[in-house]
Amino acid sequence: MSAAAGFQPGGEPDEGGALRTVDELAAAAGLTVRTTRYYASLGLLPPPARRGRMAWYDDNHLARLEMIRALQDHGFTLQAIEKYLASLPADAGVEDLAVQRAMLTSWTVGEPVELTRRQLDQHAGRRLTDDEVALIEEFGLLRRVADERGVTRFVPVHGFDVAVELLQVDIPVAGMRAAGEAIEKHMSALAEELTSVLHHEVVEPWRRERSHSQHSREDAAQLENTIGTLRRLTLEAIVRGFQRSANKVITRSLDRG
Template identity: 55%
Template sequence: MSVLSDEDSSPLLTVDELAAEAGLTVRTLRYYASMGLVPPAVRRGRVALYGRDHAARLGLVRALQDHGFTMSAIEKAMARIPASAGVEDLAVQRAVLTSWAPAGPEVLDRRQLDDRAGRALDEEQVALLIETGVLERVGRTYSPLPGFEMSIELLDVEVPADGIREAADAIERHMGALTDELTEILRRRVLEPYRAIPRTDEQSDRLEVTMQRLRALTLQAVVSGFQRATNAVISRSLR
């Protein structure tokens, strides 16, 4: 039973129709609603109906799940999106959030973690990996994060654990500042002009692809910039 929205010609869906379109069970849909991941339904008498914005929010939730976000992280991300955000705004959010996320979580038990590391890790080493942000522990499972392989190799270098911690703190501090500045440039130069003009679904999909390419190019630029800065430091020291 679909009816037309008062605002446009888009059909409003029943909970069963929305769940089917989103590829969810009705029970899961109601659970997401209870978490505040989708706004309240539109009421037509005793019938609860849902519009395109509800479907777009559910699409964003599913995309974040596919990219390895935990439900806690998804809840926080969705809470930051204004209730007034339209379908296009949600498409932008999806492009931004998913393009910078890993492809999916790798969940390992303790034995599998040692296999993944290629060595038997002691508890102190595991704690150091967690502390430096390259390993996440949830209950009795572990998920390697970007930088895990490099940190495993670093364990074989004769550097005290405190030195590794200090280096990790310095990287996190400067990368945080760089990320804030790049995000502001992205907002002003890419996202705000995109929002200013109505877009089709096809154009929204192209934005998602563009953001993925931008991610790869940005990572290359950061590495290249660090190499140039390192060369400059070496040159100054030789002089």
């Protein structure tokens, strides 16, 4: 595994942050010890510092675990996560990882939940047919994942409840697909453009400033909070912008009539 390239086994912890046992590290990241050890065994974490028989983990290990969780929220497989982490500079510090995570943090609200097939029906509020499950997957509002034992689980994506309700409306499936394709087409283009603005107008100036003066962890945390606020305001602006545009379409239609 190459994700921990540049880190020497038994080396001293980076960043001079607090040292943690694997139990404390897992608790800080909101993971189980078993999962944390599993990620470490895949090479997704740099080796811990060894002092006698004890293994110690620092803030850099915690930042990488938080990065892994952010990538998983986007549906990345562990293999893809390993590849992404391997692409990061070997000397990437806590602040660098915080900025990367801020750009990757999901725009949806709440933690993703893995459900069994029965739990999926309970979440939907009714028994879903296999065809309905497949259709919701096609809409991109549900994905399948396999746990450590290879058991299939279902992860509802933000908008899943809307899809379930929509399936009960007397609308042809072809119409649903056409509407979904239109939304995906325009939202993807908008997301690309807004992400570019965020990168060039917020993140890059912060990095250029960092080249002249060392930012603290507090600075990185403030940037992450700023990006979070921009996400919320952007979502509100998109909804209101669509409402304005839809009303203009109605007005033009009435004028033509």
